[in-house]
Amino acid sequence: MAKKGSDTVIERFRSITENPQGYAKSLHEQGKLVAGYMCTHVPEEILYAAGIVPVRILSPHVSQAMTRSYIHETYCSFSHDCAYQGLSHNYDFLDLITTSSSCIHMGEAFNVWVRFAGFEGKSYLIPYPHIIETKPAAAFMKESYGEFKKFLEGFVKKPITDEDIEKAIKVYNQTRRLLKRLWELLRREDPPISGPDVATATLASQFMDKQECNKLLEKLLKNLEAAPGKGAPGVRLMVSGGACDDIEVLDLLEHLDYSVNLIFVDSCTATRYFWFEIPEGRADKLTAIAEGYISRIPCPSKDNVPGTGEKKRLRYVQQFIEEFKPEGLVFLYQRFCSPQPHDIVAMRPILDKLGVPSIDLELDSTVPVTQFRTQLEAFLEILKPVVPLE
Amino acid sequence: MAYAVKAWNDFKTYQNGCYRDYLYATEGLRVMGSTWSALAPLKGLGDDIHLIGGEPHAASLAGTLPDESRENILAAEIAGMGFHSCSYLKLFTGEVIRDKIGITDGTIKEGYPRPDLIWTTHLCNQHSKWYQEVSRRLGGVPLFPVDMIGGGNAEKDPKIVNYVSNQIEEGINWLQKVTGRGYSDELFAKAVRNEIKVLVLWGNICALNRHAPAPLDERRLIALFPPAIVDRTTDESVRLYETLFEEVKQMVATGQSVAPDQRFRIVYFGIAHTYGHPEMARILRDVGAEIVASVYTFGTCGNFKGIVNGEWSWDPIDPKWVDELDLSTRRKAITELAKIVLGWPTWQGVRSYWALESMARAMIKEFNADGLLLAPSRSCETDFRNGYVGLQRIFKSKIPTIEYDTDQVDVRQMDLPGAQRKTELFVHLMEAAKRRSA
Ligand code: SF4
Numbered sequence: 001m002a003k004k005g006s007d008t009v010i011e012r013f014r015s016i017t018e019n020p021q022g023y024a025k026s027l028h029e030q031g032k033l034v035a036g037y038m039c040t041h042v043p044e045e046i047l048y049a050a051g052i053v054p055v056r057i058l059s060p061h062v063s064q065a066m067t068r069s070y071i072h073e074t075y076c077s078f079s080h081d082c083a084y085q086g087l088s089h090n091y092d093f094l095d096l097i098t099t100s101s102s103c104i105h106m107g108e109a110f111n112v113w114v115r116f117a118g119f120e121g122k123s124y125l126i127p128y129p130h131i132i133e134t135k136p137a138a139a140f141m142k143e144s145y146g147e148f149k150k151f152l153e154g155f156v157k158k159p160i161t162d163e164d165i166e167k168a169i170k171v172y173n174q175t176r177r178l179l180k181r182l183w184e185l186l187r188r189e190d191p192p193i194s195g196p197d198v199a200t201a202t203l204a205s206q207f208m209d210k211q212e213c214n215k216l217l218e219k220l221l222k223n224l225e226a227a228p229g230k231g232a233p234g235v236r237l238m239v240s241g242g243a244c245d246d247i248e249v250l251d252l253l254e255h256l257d258y259s260v261n262l263i264f265v266d267s268c269t270a271t272r273y274f275w276f277e278i279p280e281g282r283a284d285k286l287t288a289i290a291e292g293y294i295s296r297i298p299c300p301s302k303d304n305v306p307g308t309g310e311k312k313r314l315r316y317v318q319q320f321i322e323e324f325k326p327e328g329l330v331f332l333y334q335r336f337c338s339p340q341p342h343d344i345v346a347m348r349p350i351l352d353k354l355g356v357p358s359i360d361l362e363l364d365s366t367v368p369v370t371q372f373r374t375q376l377e378a379f380l381e382i383l384k385p386v387v388p389l390e
Numbered sequence: 391m392a393y394a395v396k397a398w399n400d401f402k403t404y405q406n407g408c409y410r411d412y413l414y415a416t417e418g419l420r421v422m423g424s425t426w427s428a429l430a431p432l433k434g435l436g437d438d439i440h441l442i443g444g445e446p447h448a449a450s451l452a453g454t455l456p457d458e459s460r461e462n463i464l465a466a467e468i469a470g471m472g473f474h475s476c477s478y479l480k481l482f483t484g485e486v487i488r489d490k491i492g493i494t495d496g497t498i499k500e501g502y503p504r505p506d507l508i509w510t511t512h513l514c515n516q517h518s519k520w521y522q523e524v525s526r527r528l529g530g531v532p533l534f535p536v537d538m539i540g541g542g543n544a545e546k547d548p549k550i551v552n553y554v555s556n557q558i559e560e561g562i563n564w565l566q567k568v569t570g571r572g573y574s575d576e577l578f579a580k581a582v583r584n585e586i587k588v589l590v591l592w593g594n595i596c597a598l599n600r601h602a603p604a605p606l607d608e609r610r611l612i613a614l615f616p617p618a619i620v621d622r623t624t625d626e627s628v629r630l631y632e633t634l635f636e637e638v639k640q641m642v643a644t645g646q647s648v649a650p651d652q653r654f655r656i657v658y659f660g661i662a663h664t665y666g667h668p669e670m671a672r673i674l675r676d677v678g679a680e681i682v683a684s685v686y687t688f689g690t691c692g693n694f695k696g697i698v699n700g701e702w703s704w705d706p707i708d709p710k711w712v713d714e715l716d717l718s719t720r721r722k723a724i725t726e727l728a729k730i731v732l733g734w735p736t737w738q739g740v741r742s743y744w745a746l747e748s749m750a751r752a753m754i755k756e757f758n759a760d761g762l763l764l765a766p767s768r769s770c771e772t773d774f775r776n777g778y779v780g781l782q783r784i785f786k787s788k789i790p791t792i793e794y795d796t797d798q799v800d801v802r803q804m805d806l807p808g809a810q811r812k813t814e815l816f817v818h819l820m821e822a823a824k825r826r827s828a
């Protein structure tokens with residue numbers, strides 16, 4: 001049987017998530033400048049405006065012990081895995097490695113690249129607010145972006161104009177809008193695409209040249225928006241957590257003994273990556289970028305509204321629950337992640353109020369598939385009195 | 391003969407007094423938060439502000455009431471806080487959960503005294519999450535976190551100083567709004583000067599340990615810096631540290647020390663674990679090995695010259711400089727305060743491995759060390775944990791170096807026999823190095 005157009009697009013996204021360094025290397029071989037970035041707070045638009053393709057550094061999901069003598073064992077497994085990408089020289093071809101001062105664990109992974117993996121002369125740390133809701137944050141970010149822009153201008157040996165930045169903002173906003181449309185499909189009772197496939201496209205976008213990515217997303221949406229559902233809708237589950245770039249876990253959710261639909265993933269490798277836009281057409285481009293990034297769903301490590309101490313992120317999670325209507329929620333977070341568990345403690349009473357049961361799964365470099373399967377199936381059994389199971 | 395510090399009783403009385411005020415005050419405002427914050431802004435509200443600071447309270451409680459501390463940590467874990475979360479945080483939150491509080495004089499008060507507001511800092515991932523959780527559990531206490539984007543010479547980066555100053559200015563407006571009180575810039579400026587003075591005096595006292603024998607050991611350093619942390623904005627705190635400075639100068643002049651047998655001088659990077667584990671200190675003490683300099687006791691609340699011409703210096707700042715500071719406007723006072731707070735050594739290594747290495751290099755040299763002891767704290771996520779892994783790589787070929795895991799206050803997280811064996815080996819390494827160079 002001939003493959004549907006959407007299937008080939010998804011296959012392309014999947015192949016990129018399975019070998020991101022292969023994809024990045026192909027860009028490099030085409031003569032493009034390529035920069036690795038380690039945190040989603042890096043303003044990719046400025047890199048793109050300089051003619052550099054930003055490629056996110058994520059976990060290779062291999063069992064390894066090498067990083068234990070570079071990063072303390074009690075740092076999250078995700079930061080170990082990202083440090084490993086540098087130490088194993090998988091990305092030596094990169095022209096630059098960047099990050100913004102964000103979670104301390106990732107900061108240490110970045111330090112490993114700079115100190116021990118040969119990136120000392122080609123790295124840039126962007127000073128960035130640790131609390132995103134402070135009133136002076138935008139002015140600080142603008143200044144910091146200005147320094148970054150100047151550094152990049154020296155790096156590419158040409159000025160970055162306002163037009164370049166505006167163009168990059170538009171390309172990136174287009175990706176965001178397309179991804180949002182893709183996720184919106186999962187609101188349907190019988191979605192035409194699976195949750196893991198949507199998550200795969202989202203993950204792939206973080207490695208890709210956005211213009212190429214946008215073409216693929218447009219093609220995918222064209223095929224899907226008028227398409228019927230995949231049939232046999234199951235229990236609607238939402239995932240909420242820290243970085244979870246292991247598509248295998250998300251696939252597992254939809255391959256249990258009971259029929260399940262993954263309908264939303266609140267994480268910095270999924271919706272938190274793109275669920276915002278940068279204001280277009282502004283005279284002050286760097287302030288526009290700052291405002292856009294401030295309007296993101298906050299990262300748990302940066303979320304504390306001065307004056308009230310509110311965690312703004314919880315409002316979004318509540319909103320997503322109301323819109324996407326999950327019947328159960330899976331907290332998925334990295335072993336040793338420090339900010340995430342604090343949010344979970346605060347989120348439980350909200351879930352109780354909304355009547356959404358939850359379960360915790362702790363991620364490591366590799367996925368303990370059998371244990372996760374048992375836990376998830378037990379969770380679905382618990383949901384049984386409430387939700388009819390197939 | 392070992393010297394007994396005369397100022398000690400006054401220090402203890404001051405610290406206990408601050409905590410008792412927080413527990414029992416019937417008037418004024420109770421304020422909670424990380425003492426790794428600029429405290430003077432609170433004092434513009436009046437001189438009836440009773441403070442309790444997260445880290446020193448948790449640390450001193452673990453020393454004073456270890457069983458209670460363990461119960462608090464367990465209570466926090468049962469309430470959902472992760473095993474690997476900051477143990478200071480868990481101990482502190484555990485008291486809120488158990489609805490009782492203990493302090494350094496051994497008092498345990500039933501019924502947790504609710505703060506009127508929380509004024510705190512955010513640097514590590516957990517810093518202000520800590521107080522968000524406390525606020526939530528106490529039904530929503532107003533909270534103002536200041537984003538301290540420190541690290542690697544931040545106090546000399548105008549962009550960062552400005553960012554922090556803007557937030558403090560914003561915070562002062564908030565303090566007025568949330569308390570309904572007026573704000574005295576005069577009281578604020580006075581508190582700023584006191585705060586800076588105490589921090590600078592403490593730096594001067596620590597720097598005297600460059601002498602041989604070092605007048606103070608790690609145990610006294612740990613005991614003598616908490617008053618600087620608990621409330622360093624008062625006239626009384628300045629008087630205490632001025633008196634101590636004079637006394638320690640006198641000790642140096644007469645060659646006295648609280649631990650005169652100092653065959654080996656150790657530089658230590660780690661949180662004060664020898665406080666909770668006296669058996670570790672004993673191994674060192676028995677062979678005449680003393681920790682004479684540590685980034686935690688020197689630099690959690692103390693200031694030095696810092697990065698000068700690209701390299702760290704533990705040279706003290708002249709206390710007279712503080713008297714001459716121009717604090718004539720609110721903004722000027724805020725800026726000086728932001729700079730001094732951003733200059734704390736323990737912050738420099740956060741995200742700036744080069745600053746951490748530079749601090750270690752300078753400390754080893756300036757304090758003429760025979761060995762470097764690195765003790766990453768398992769549940770603290772700043773340089774107190776990770777930076778040391780890199781430090782060991784770099785320094786082990788230069789100076790006898792040992793590394794073992796500890797924890798801030800959670801004794802379960804330490805492999806005591808393993809650490810003891812490593813410490814014994816460390817002593818052998820220093821002995822061998824001494825013989826080689828003789
Ligand atoms: S937020 Fe959590 S998962 Fe993400 S880098 Fe930090 S510790 Fe790791």
Ligand code: SF4
Pocket residue numbers: 445476477478479514515516517769770771772774798
């Ligand atoms: S983790 Fe470390 S730096 Fe953070 S609050 Fe705890 S003791 Fe302080």
